[in-house]
Amino acid sequence: MTPAAQDQKLKGKETISEQNNNHEVSVKYRVTVVGSGNWGSVASKLIASNTLKLTSFHDEVRMWVYEEILATGEKLTDVINQTNENVKYLPGIKLGKNVIADPDLEHSVKDANMLVFVTPHQFMEGICKRLVGKIKGDVKALSLIKGMEVKMEGPCMISTLISEQLGVNCCVLMGANIANEIAVEKFSEATVGYREDKEIAQKWVQLFSTPYFLVSAVQDVEGVELCGTLKNVVAIAAGLVDGLEMGNNTKAAVMRIGLREMKAFSKLMFSSVKDSTFFESCGVADLITTCLGGRNRKVAEAFARSGGKRSFDELEAEMLQGQKLQGVSTAREVYELLSQRGWQELFPLFTSVHEICIGRLSPSAIVEYSEHTPNFSLVEGSAQLI
Amino acid sequence: MTPAAQDQKLKGKETISEQNNNHEVSVKYRVTVVGSGNWGSVASKLIASNTLKLTSFHDEVRMWVYEEILATGEKLTDVINQTNENVKYLPGIKLGKNVIADPDLEHSVKDANMLVFVTPHQFMEGICKRLVGKIKGDVKALSLIKGMEVKMEGPCMISTLISEQLGVNCCVLMGANIANEIAVEKFSEATVGYREDKEIAQKWVQLFSTPYFLVSAVQDVEGVELCGTLKNVVAIAAGLVDGLEMGNNTKAAVMRIGLREMKAFSKLMFSSVKDSTFFESCGVADLITTCLGGRNRKVAEAFARSGGKRSFDELEAEMLQGQKLQGVSTAREVYELLSQRGWQELFPLFTSVHEICIGRLSPSAIVEYSEHTPNFSLVEGSAQLI
Numbered sequence: 076m077t078p079a080a081q082d083q084k085l086k087g088k089e090t091i092s093e094q095n096n097n098h099e100v101s102v103k104y105r106v107t108v109v110g111s112g113n114w115g116s117v118a119s120k121l122i123a124s125n126t127l128k129l130t131s132f133h134d135e136v137r138m139w140v141y142e143e144i145l146a147t148g149e150k151l152t153d154v155i156n157q158t159n160e161n162v163k164y165l166p167g168i169k170l171g172k173n174v175i176a177d178p179d180l181e182h183s184v185k186d187a188n189m190l191v192f193v194t195p196h197q198f199m200e201g202i203c204k205r206l207v208g209k210i211k212g213d214v215k216a217l218s219l220i221k222g223m224e225v226k227m228e229g230p231c232m233i234s235t236l237i238s239e240q241l242g243v244n245c246c247v248l249m250g251a252n253i254a255n256e257i258a259v260e261k262f263s264e265a266t267v268g269y270r271e272d273k274e275i276a277q278k279w280v281q282l283f284s285t286p287y288f289l290v291s292a293v294q295d296v297e298g299v300e301l302c303g304t305l306k307n308v309v310a311i312a313a314g315l316v317d318g319l320e321m322g323n324n325t326k327a328a329v330m331r332i333g334l335r336e337m338k339a340f341s342k343l344m345f346s347s348v349k350d351s352t353f354f355e356s357c358g359v360a361d362l363i364t365t366c367l368g369g370r371n372r373k374v375a376e377a378f379a380r381s382g383g384k385r386s387f388d389e390l391e392a393e394m395l396q397g398q399k400l401q402g403v404s405t406a407r408e409v410y411e412l413l414s415q416r417g418w419q420e421l422f423p424l425f426t427s428v429h430e431i432c433i434g435r436l437s438p439s440a441i442v443e444y445s446e447h448t449p450n451f452s453l454v455e456g457s458a459q460l461i
Numbered sequence: 462m463t464p465a466a467q468d469q470k471l472k473g474k475e476t477i478s479e480q481n482n483n484h485e486v487s488v489k490y491r492v493t494v495v496g497s498g499n500w501g502s503v504a505s506k507l508i509a510s511n512t513l514k515l516t517s518f519h520d521e522v523r524m525w526v527y528e529e530i531l532a533t534g535e536k537l538t539d540v541i542n543q544t545n546e547n548v549k550y551l552p553g554i555k556l557g558k559n560v561i562a563d564p565d566l567e568h569s570v571k572d573a574n575m576l577v578f579v580t581p582h583q584f585m586e587g588i589c590k591r592l593v594g595k596i597k598g599d600v601k602a603l604s605l606i607k608g609m610e611v612k613m614e615g616p617c618m619i620s621t622l623i624s625e626q627l628g629v630n631c632c633v634l635m636g637a638n639i640a641n642e643i644a645v646e647k648f649s650e651a652t653v654g655y656r657e658d659k660e661i662a663q664k665w666v667q668l669f670s671t672p673y674f675l676v677s678a679v680q681d682v683e684g685v686e687l688c689g690t691l692k693n694v695v696a697i698a699a700g701l702v703d704g705l706e707m708g709n710n711t712k713a714a715v716m717r718i719g720l721r722e723m724k725a726f727s728k729l730m731f732s733s734v735k736d737s738t739f740f741e742s743c744g745v746a747d748l749i750t751t752c753l754g755g756r757n758r759k760v761a762e763a764f765a766r767s768g769g770k771r772s773f774d775e776l777e778a779e780m781l782q783g784q785k786l787q788g789v790s791t792a793r794e795v796y797e798l799l800s801q802r803g804w805q806e807l808f809p810l811f812t813s814v815h816e817i818c819i820g821r822l823s824p825s826a827i828v829e830y831s832e833h834t835p836n837f838s839l840v841e842g843s844a845q846l847i
Contacts, residue, residue: 251713262828263710264717289714289830323753324649327637328675331650331746338740350736354724359745360717367709367753442648444675 105133106282107187109202110219111140111155111176114254115193116165118219121257121283122191123171129281134173137187142178152176168258181209189215189282192237196222199233203240216245217267217279221303222401225408227415229344232300234268244272246279247296249303250356251364260287266357267292268299291355297345298352302337306362307402308409309333311375311428313366315441318379325442330366332424332444334359340409340422370395371402379438387432403432491519492668493573495588496605497526497541497562500640501579502551504605507643507669508577509557515667520559523573528564538562554644567595575601575668578623582608585619589626602631603653603665607689608787611794613801615730618686620654630658632665633682635689636742637750646673652743653678654685677741683731684738688723692748693788694795695719697761697814699752701827704765711828716752718810718830720745726795726808756781757788765824773818789818 106126108119119138126132143151143163154162155176159169177183180202184190188211194202199220216237223230238245250265257263265283269276269292276292284290293299312333316326334353341348352358366372374390381390387403410429413419419426423444430436492512494505505524512518529537529549540548541562545555563569566588570576574597580588585606602623609616624631636651643649651669655662655678662678670676679685698719702712720739727734738744752758760776767776773789796815799805805812809830816822 251710251717253708253710256708256710261707261711262714264714287828321647322639322642323750324637324639324642325647327746327749327753328648328650328742330749331637331740331742334745335740350740353740354717354721354736356714356717359720360713363713363716363749364709367713442673 102131103133104131104189104278105135105137105187106189106191107137107139107184108191108193109139109180109184110191110193111138111161111164112193112195113164114219114252116161116168116170117254117258118191118193118283119174120165120168120170121285121288123174124285125282127171127173132282136171136174137177137183138170138174139180139183140176140178150178152178165254165258180205184210184214187211188213189217189278190243191217191219192233193219196220196233199236200224200240203237206241210241210243214241214243215275215278216241216243218245218247218300219249221249221300221307222405223301223304223408225411230301230304230408230412232297232304234296234300244270244275245296246270246276247300247303248279248283248290249299249361250290251360253364253368257288260285262287262289264289264291264356264360266290266299266352266355268296268352268357269294270296293349293352293355295347295349295352298341298348299355299357301341301344301348302352302355302357302361304401304405305337305340305409305425306333306365307371307400308406308425308428309337309362310365310369310371311400311402311406311432312424312441314372314375315379315428315431315438317372318376319438319441321442326366329424329441330362334362336422336424337362340425343418344412370398371400374400375402383431383434383438386434402428406432488517489519490517490575490664491521491523491573492575492577493523493525493570494577494579495525495566495570496577496579497524497547497550498579498581499550500605500638502547502554502556503640503644504577504579504669505560506551506554506556507671507674509560510671511668513557513559518668522557522560523563523569524556524560525566525569526562526564536564538564551640551644566591570596570600573597574599575603575664576629577603577605578619579605582606582619585622586610586626589623592627596627596629600627600629601661601664602627602629604631604633604686605635607635607686607693608791609687609690609794611797616687616690616794616798618683618690620682620686630656630661631682632656632662633686633689634665634669634676635685635747636676637746639750639754643674646671648673648675650675650677650742650746652676652685652738652741654682654738654743655680656682679735679738679741681733681735681738684727684734685741685743687727687730687734688738688741688743688747690787690791691723691726691795691811692719692751693757693786694792694811694814695723695748696751696755696757697786697788697792697818698810698827700758700761701765701814701817701824703758704762705825705827707828712752715810715827716748720748722808722810723748726811729804730798756784757786760786761788769817769820769824772820788814792818 123136126134140152218234220233223232234245234247246267246269248265248267267276267279280290280292312329316329338353377390391400406429409425427440509522512520526538545558604620606619609618620631620633633654634651653662653665666676666678698715702715724739763776777786792815795811813826
């Protein structure tokens with residue numbers, strides 16, 4: 076079904092339900108994008124092209140922008156609203172005239188009933204705290220954020236944080252999504268992960284889908300979200316292989332072992348995680364993209380070329396203009412979770428990546444596996460893990 | 462368990478079973494490799510390093526070589542036996558002194574009880590015919606050959622051909638295996654596919670495993686073999702994306718859609734095929750290797766760069782020094798099978814690749830999908846296909 080036809084169908088349904096409540100107005104969704112970096116801007120562009128076409132959405136897409144003063148002395152929000160371009164984080168791309176940049180977080184969300192979160196993950200806890208009591212009661216949320224918080228009882232996913240702090244339904248959208256490539260409308264795919272409500276997931280699919288951006292939904296929010304998080308650890312491993320000049324065979328093998336560990340780790344953390352999720356865009360495709368390009372791969376390559384003599388911190392500072400490498404911190408967080416449980420041997424790749432990052436092992440340890448298939452039968456109730 | 466320990470265990474078992482038959486000799490396996498190209502030579506090297514170490518194998522590995530007279534006037538077999546190098550197909554690599562090149566096919570196999578087939582697939586039917594009645598009764602076979610024969614009733618896999626023509630058990634070994642990288646002992650993995658007899662599969666695992674070449678076995682001979690065959694069709698698609706300069710996102714998406722179609726096609730052809738096989742080295746890892754390097758990818762890239770104006774035949778002749786592109790012929794064979802059944806719409810990528818190869822569609826059609834998820838529910842009994 077085309078997005079337009081789907082929209083008509085949903086709209087029909089909503090109108091009927093409204094009539095039952097003796098209201099004859101049709102529900103129109105208002106969308107706010109919380110975040111306006113590279114990916115946030117592209118997400119706003121995708122959404123804005125659809126809200127114009129789909130009758131069940133208000134045309135306007137509000138985008139919360141962390142205000143900055145540009146070198147010209149102008150405010151970033153003013154320039155976005157005048158030019159329809161995020162000149163700082165997505166220069167050269169028109170976002171659509173219906174994208175309205177708003178520097179006031181609370182103001183930007185107050186009328187929205189669909190909230191898309193796309194900020195660096197370390198800011199989310201603070202943003203959620205600010206939004207408590209400031210959003211409408213029936214808001215649906217979607218997280219595009221990769222990363223997790225590690226707690227003793229296991230990983231706390233960003234979608235859970237949003238869901239719990241704001242008391243809202245939160246889906247996730249992940250995939251092989253290099254923002255700049257989607258910005259110029261190159262063909263790509265993405266995966267929406269949802270917990271229970273398939274209709275909400277379909278609404279998100281509809282809001283993002285274009286002929287060049289194919290979105291599908293799977294009922295596995297943790298699986299989709301963990302794919303987006305754990306792939307960065309595998310990208311470090313792939314970068315090490317590149318730096319050691321070990322060739323495509325070895326790189327493919329390391330990526331495969333990484334995918335196996337992503338799957339096993341996710342299933343150990345959340346028994347609801349499905350194998351099939353790893354065949355979706357959020358799984359194998361995002362892993363491929365991240366291990367072919369991407370900054371985790373790149374810095375790890377430089378690290379291996381230096382023979383492990385230069386630290387990740389040093390290379391990061393030199394190569395990434397202040398951005399942080401998510402793979403290194405995720406590897407540490409995963410290692411913490413594994414060592415709390417004594418599971419390091421079950422995850423030789425994840426374990427090695429962390430130990431290489433902190434200098435305990437040399438880069439070449441990335442391909443030194445004494446055992447092929449870790450014995451997961453030692454973990455209770457995990458017969459079908461890999 | 463290390464290969465040596467496994468060997469001891471197996472040896473113990475065999476000795477016991479021999480004792481029960483009132484023979485007190487331990488069984489020693491003799492291995493012959495039928496084929497001596499690039500991959501055949503590397504396989505011989507891997508095997509020869511293990512037969513020296515493992516007591517349940519005779520040291521000698523016989524390698525059938527299709528005799529050629531070199532530019533120096535010498536016979537290829539003589540040079541291999543003098544230098545321990547296949548100077549024509551794997552120059553610079555010592556195969557091991559226990560590899561004996563034999564130009565006589567029938568002679569090379571007569572004492573073997575383990576036969577490894579690694580020839581171009583179009584020669585296998587003729588080789589099998591020559592071997593009928595010339596091999597020992599209890600021979601076990603392993604096919605490293607990628608490709609299939611298409612018949613009206615479905616694909617006939619090479620392992621089935623060997624099995625039926627010679628009346629022997631035939632396993633397969635596939636994986637992300639660029640011969641030249643394994644030759645220089647870079648880390649890699651492979652998958653053995655077996656039908657029923659796990660002990661035979663373990664024997665093959667033992668024969669090939671080294672610290673840099675990790676082999677695991679799965680009970681899914683058709684799944685493993687179809688991975689090795691179908692990946693070449695996906696590599697054509699990946700090469701087209703490279704030629705169109707569409708970036709890593711699009712390439713990853715096309716590889717993922719290709720993997721989905723490999724899985725769905727395999728399961729339609731053989732209901733025994735398992736999803737998990739596609740997570741093995743023969744699945745996702747071999748797909749990655751083939752789509753990063755490989756000649757199918759390379760020629761398809763050149764084809765797309767020419768805007769489809771130069772034919773695959775012409776580019777093949779120019780770029781591959783007489784080698785044929787397996788992806789183009791496999792795409793045609795797959796297309797035949799799909800069109801016999803009216804299933805083209807279920808496999809948009811496989812179908813497009815063939816139609817692009819024959820000039821019916823332009824290269825850019827590789828990313829023009831009108832439907833995201835093909836509706837497999839139209840095919841009887843296929844609810845769980847994708």
